[in-house]
Amino acid sequence: MAEKGNVESVPVLPWMRSPVDVSLLEECQLHRLPFIDPRLKETLQKMGISSLFPVQVAVWKETIGPGSFERDLCINSPTGSGKTLAYALPIVQALSTRAVKYLRALVVLPTRDLALQVKDVFDAIAPSVGLSVGLAVGQSSIADEISNLVMRPKHQVCTCYDPEAPPPELQSAVDILVATPGRLMDHINSTKGFTLEHLCYLVVDETDRLLREAYQSWLPTVLRMTEADYQSISSSKPDCFIPLFGSLETIRKCGVERGFKGRCYPRLVKMVLSATLTRDPSKLAQLNLHHPLFLTAGKRRYRFPEKLESYKLICESKLKPIYLVSLLQNLGEEKSIVFTSSVESTHRLCTLLNFFSDLNIKIKEYSGLQRQSVRSKTLKAFRKGDVQVLVSSDAMTRGMDVEGVKNVINYDMPPYIKTYIHRAGRTARAGQSGRCFTLLRKEEVKRFKKLLQKADDNSCPVYSVPSSSLESLHSTYTSALERLKEVVESETAKKRKIGMKPSQVGDQKKQREK
Numbered sequence: 048m049a050e051k052g053n054v055e056s057v058p059v060l061p062w063m064r065s066p067v068d069v070s071l072l073e074e075c076q077l078h079r080l081p082f083i084d085p086r087l088k089e090t091l092q093k094m095g096i097s098s099l100f101p102v103q104v105a106v107w108k109e110t111i112g113p114g115s116f117e118r119d120l121c122i123n124s125p126t127g128s129g130k131t132l133a134y135a136l137p138i139v140q141a142l143s144t145r146a147v148k149y150l151r152a153l154v155v156l157p158t159r160d161l162a163l164q165v166k167d168v169f170d171a172i173a174p175s176v177g178l179s180v181g182l183a184v185g186q187s188s189i190a191d192e193i194s195n196l197v198m199r200p201k202h203q204v205c206t207c208y209d210p211e212a213p214p215p216e217l218q219s220a221v222d223i224l225v226a227t228p229g230r231l232m233d234h235i236n237s238t239k240g241f242t243l244e245h246l247c248y249l250v251v252d253e254t255d256r257l258l259r260e261a262y263q264s265w266l267p268t269v270l271r272m273t274e275a276d277y278q279s280i281s282s283s284k285p286d287c288f289i290p291l292f293g294s295l296e297t298i299r300k301c302g303v304e305r306g307f308k309g310r311c312y313p314r315l316v317k318m319v320l321s322a323t324l325t326r327d328p329s330k331l332a333q334l335n336l337h338h339p340l341f342l343t344a345g346k347r348r349y350r351f352p353e354k355l356e357s358y359k360l361i362c363e364s365k366l367k368p369i370y371l372v373s374l375l376q377n378l379g380e381e382k383s384i385v386f387t388s389s390v391e392s393t394h395r396l397c398t399l400l401n402f403f404s405d406l407n408i409k410i411k412e413y414s415g416l417q418r419q420s421v422r423s424k425t426l427k428a429f430r431k432g433d434v435q436v437l438v439s440s441d442a443m444t445r446g447m448d449v450e451g452v453k454n455v456i457n458y459d460m461p462p463y464i465k466t467y468i469h470r471a472g473r474t475a476r477a478g479q480s481g482r483c484f485t486l487l488r489k490e491e492v493k494r495f496k497k498l499l500q501k502a503d504d505n506s507c508p509v510y511s512v513p514s515s516s517l518e519s520l521h522s523t524y525t526s527a528l529e530r531l532k533e534v535v536e537s538e539t540a541k542k543r544k545i546g547m548k549p550s551q552v553g554d555q556k557k558q559r560e561k
């Protein structure tokens with residue numbers, strides 16, 4: 048409950064009481080950044096990056112700078128503040144001098160789309176210093192993924208774990224791996240030659256989300272496999288580990304040799320990040336952090352991007368679609384994301400909006416109800432600007448970085464401040480301006496006010512849409528509703544035909560939403 052409760056009621060771990068306040072730092076021009084490899088600097092400049100954002104400066108100081116990776120880092124910094132590069136850059140810099148290719152850095156993210164996005168960031172910088180980046184998200188077949196992750200001798204064709212087989216001469220094909228927990232566990236459990244024994248860096252991005260879900264115990268598994276004394280434990284009690292890890296019995300043979308006084312080496316460096324980092328001691332304990340250093344932006348627990356403006360639209364429940372259409376008309380062709388509370392309402396709302404022929408904008412649905420290939424195609428079109436409005440379930444809420452999103456619209460009020468922060472954070476990124484509109488029924492206004500009070504800036508004026516525009520939409524709305532009813536009925540009939548009970552449909556949707 049503490050997670051969703053008020054700021055002051057949350058118990059705080061001792062090391063969280065004295066954070067480094069990132070908001071007090073300045074941006075740092077690349078040419079002033081100490082120790083950066085010139086090849087990396089050149090690559091960043093070609094990407095249009097001329098200076099590092101404050102959170103990136105802070106992490107650089109604690110890793111490549113005087114901090115020398117001696118402490119694990121817990122980073123709570125607003126959406127769009129550049130957390131991805133904050134960890135990617137020091138990892139790539141630190142590995143830029145490596146001689147032999149081993150899997151040394153693992154970045155775990157909760158969803159496939161997020162992992163793809165982060166892989167792109169690593170792909171943009173790592174090759175310039177000779178590093179390769181792999182992906183384990185289940186986008187391609189497991190065999191394809193394996194062949195990209197593990198280099199095997201030509202005669203070796205079998206990719207499955209065989210306890211009887213002789214020790215293989217396999218080697219990692221990547222230095223850095225970006226993964227989702229499920230696919231990571233698949234490789235841990237079954238991919239011959241996939242090992243974490245050389246792992247030096249573990250990044251848990253969107254930490255609070257990842258810690259909420261156990262995903263086949265991926266975190267304890269990874270931590271256990273990278274513990275310095277894993278081998279001695281596993282050799283003295285082989286039965287505890289062999290059935291679980293199969294081919295993966297392993298021990299880290301090398302790693303970052305520096306560490307904190309009195310701790311055994313080598314040590315796995317961990318970086319955990321979120322715009323709404325959990326402060327729940329029992330959840331953080333799962334990470335087994337080593338003398339953690341807490342990096343925050345400002346004193347408040349939750350913080351919005353600097354140039355985000357929030358507005359509320361108060362309307363009757365049944366008139367919400369008209370208010371939304373009128374708002375979208377006002378916003379014209381600006382890139383916008385409309386968030387709803389479920390995959391079902393995402394589908395219905397998107398269908399309904401497309402019946403308003405006066406809206407001369409391309410509107411598409413993006414939700415966990417769709418196949419990955421459909422979602423990826425929609426996302427690509429949205430990035431390119433071929434689609435102007437995305438109606439989305441919470442599948443789009445966290446981490447997604449789409450350039451030029453000007454507006455976020457909460458069609459349904461977000462249930463928690465964390466949801467509001469992540470949704471609103473799809474705009475006003477990287478110092479840009481953006482607006483977040485929330486449609487509210489009268490009875491929700493008070494609750495919404497309370498919700499915003501949990502963040503640093505709770506100013507949220509009313510946004511009015513002209514009544515003339517609302518009136519003119521009434522007749523289109525009535526016919527759009529009729530057409531929606533027909534669509535819903537025909538879809539339900541189709542589902543019945545393929546033998547799905549309505550309750551099963553609901554369960555399946557819930558599953559995909561996760």
Ligand SMILES: Nc1ncnc2c1ncn2[C@@H]1O[C@H](COP(=O)(O)OP(=O)(O)OP(=O)(O)O)[C@@H](O)[C@H]1O
Pocket residue numbers: 095096097098099100103124125126127128129130131132321322445446447448472476477
């Ligand atoms: N130093 C920089 N200079 C210019 N742009 C940058 C810099 N660092 C990051 N960016 C851009 O800022 C945007 C936001 O970065 P990023 O996605 O890492 O934010 P984030 O803090 O992880 O946000 P979220 O919490 O929503 O995941 C990206 O488009 C990225 O390319």
